Amino acid sequence: MQTNQPKSIREKSLKTILFAAQEEFVLQGYKGATVQSIADKAKLPKANVLYYFKNKENIYHAVLEHTLDMWDKGIGDIIPEDGPKLAIEKFIRAKVTMSFKHPQASKIYAMEIIQGAQHLKDFTRTYLRQWVRDKAKVFQHWIDNGEMKDVDPVNLIFLIWSSTQHYADFDNQILTIMNRADYEQDDINHVTRFLTDFILTGCELNND
Amino acid sequence: MQTNQPKSIREKSLKTILFAAQEEFVLQGYKGATVQSIADKAKLPKANVLYYFKNKENIYHAVLEHTLDMWDKGIGDIIPEDGPKLAIEKFIRAKVTMSFKHPQASKIYAMEIIQGAQHLKDFTRTYLRQWVRDKAKVFQHWIDNGEMKDVDPVNLIFLIWSSTQHYADFDNQILTIMNRADYEQDDINHVTRFLTDFILTGCELNND
DNA sequence: GTCTATATGCTGATAGAC
DNA sequence: GTCTATCAGCATATAGAC
Numbered sequence: 209m210q211t212n213q214p215k216s217i218r219e220k221s222l223k224t225i226l227f228a229a230q231e232e233f234v235l236q237g238y239k240g241a242t243v244q245s246i247a248d249k250a251k252l253p254k255a256n257v258l259y260y261f262k263n264k265e266n267i268y269h270a271v272l273e274h275t276l277d278m279w280d281k282g283i284g285d286i287i288p289e290d291g292p293k294l295a296i297e298k299f300i301r302a303k304v305t306m307s308f309k310h311p312q313a314s315k316i317y318a319m320e321i322i323q324g325a326q327h328l329k330d331f332t333r334t335y336l337r338q339w340v341r342d343k344a345k346v347f348q349h350w351i352d353n354g355e356m357k358d359v360d361p362v363n364l365i366f367l368i369w370s371s372t373q374h375y376a377d378f379d380n381q382i383l384t385i386m387n388r389a390d391y392e393q394d395d396i397n398h399v400t401r402f403l404t405d406f407i408l409t410g411c412e413l414n415n416d
Numbered sequence: 417m418q419t420n421q422p423k424s425i426r427e428k429s430l431k432t433i434l435f436a437a438q439e440e441f442v443l444q445g446y447k448g449a450t451v452q453s454i455a456d457k458a459k460l461p462k463a464n465v466l467y468y469f470k471n472k473e474n475i476y477h478a479v480l481e482h483t484l485d486m487w488d489k490g491i492g493d494i495i496p497e498d499g500p501k502l503a504i505e506k507f508i509r510a511k512v513t514m515s516f517k518h519p520q521a522s523k524i525y526a527m528e529i530i531q532g533a534q535h536l537k538d539f540t541r542t543y544l545r546q547w548v549r550d551k552a553k554v555f556q557h558w559i560d561n562g563e564m565k566d567v568d569p570v571n572l573i574f575l576i577w578s579s580t581q582h583y584a585d586f587d588n589q590i591l592t593i594m595n596r597a598d599y600e601q602d603d604i605n606h607v608t609r610f611l612t613d614f615i616l617t618g619c620e621l622n623n624d
Numbered sequence: 625g626t627c628t629a630t631a632t633g634c635t636g637a638t639a640g641a642c
Numbered sequence: 643g644t645c646t647a648t649c650a651g652c653a654t655a656t657a658g659a660c
Binding site: 242243244254255258262263264 | 652653654655656
């Protein structure tokens, strides 16, 4: 390995390629994205891209992994100690923030699941299934304790999930409907407040 | 035009091709779906498919149009006369039913929007924008009349939209999480009941 | 590590026999 | 209307000079 600088060309190139690839995969889909277009967007020759990643599928895998990693770090947790109100507030805030700050990651993930989750079957079957079961158990515990309304915990998780994700995956549609060019910081706050208030009310946890 | 039968080969072929194309476009994306694979799935020679539709893009357009058509017919309306409770109940029931009965249509639409709505810009900018504004006005009227809680109508529409759609677009993920092979009729009822109850509670319209 | 040139295979689309 | 044969173009991936 020949490195000229401490944080080398390699690190920088990898990052640039991953970022460019994410954009291309979102816009064109897996098959529609060409290595050439990724290289163009990354301002590197095509051969360099393939030097770093060997083939197109590896690039895609790297993008997916990067996405899951970021979510794992950004979404936080739902813990019994917080109690239902605080836990839901924290979770919605984190998910909305992720949706507005990293819509591309959410879109890649959505497309992958819609198309059959071919590259994420393992993740869904093991990690995600367990995650949902664990969190559902926490909600059920609060329900049994009379701390919140008796709603189906799994479907509640799906509702929070989908309603927050929507602002990332469908940002084009939402912006067009609202006749706007881009989201602004105020939108994050407004949506966070709307969803938190609405969902807490749905759980009969709102005491404004 | 040479027709041997009253409801001709043409009609039947068109329908078969559209159905096959929908499946392929969902699984492979626009670029990933090949005319050959669509022909194979429709059990017709590739040249016949191109005889009916001329080129791949036309097939895709036909699939999209068919999708929008079906939704327009299936989703129903939100009318002032129903009052908020009945209107929301009807709307959720219709959307959930559509999600469970025609997930492919929902997926095609979702992927198109996620990828930038290149083929649906006009639809979003004109028809959909107006639809959301009209329905938001109906909700606002109910709010002003004190018939429901003061929630942001546009974001409420987004929430109903996304939470119902989720069961179509992410059916793979949901089924995997629940360790099941397919949806059953009971699931439609259960989800409809959950969402109706939760969202009505969120609007402070629940008086069980 | 970087980049040019190229091999190999597949795809959309057409021509034209039946 | 149906189907076979075929072409031109493009994409992935590699070989190898620098």
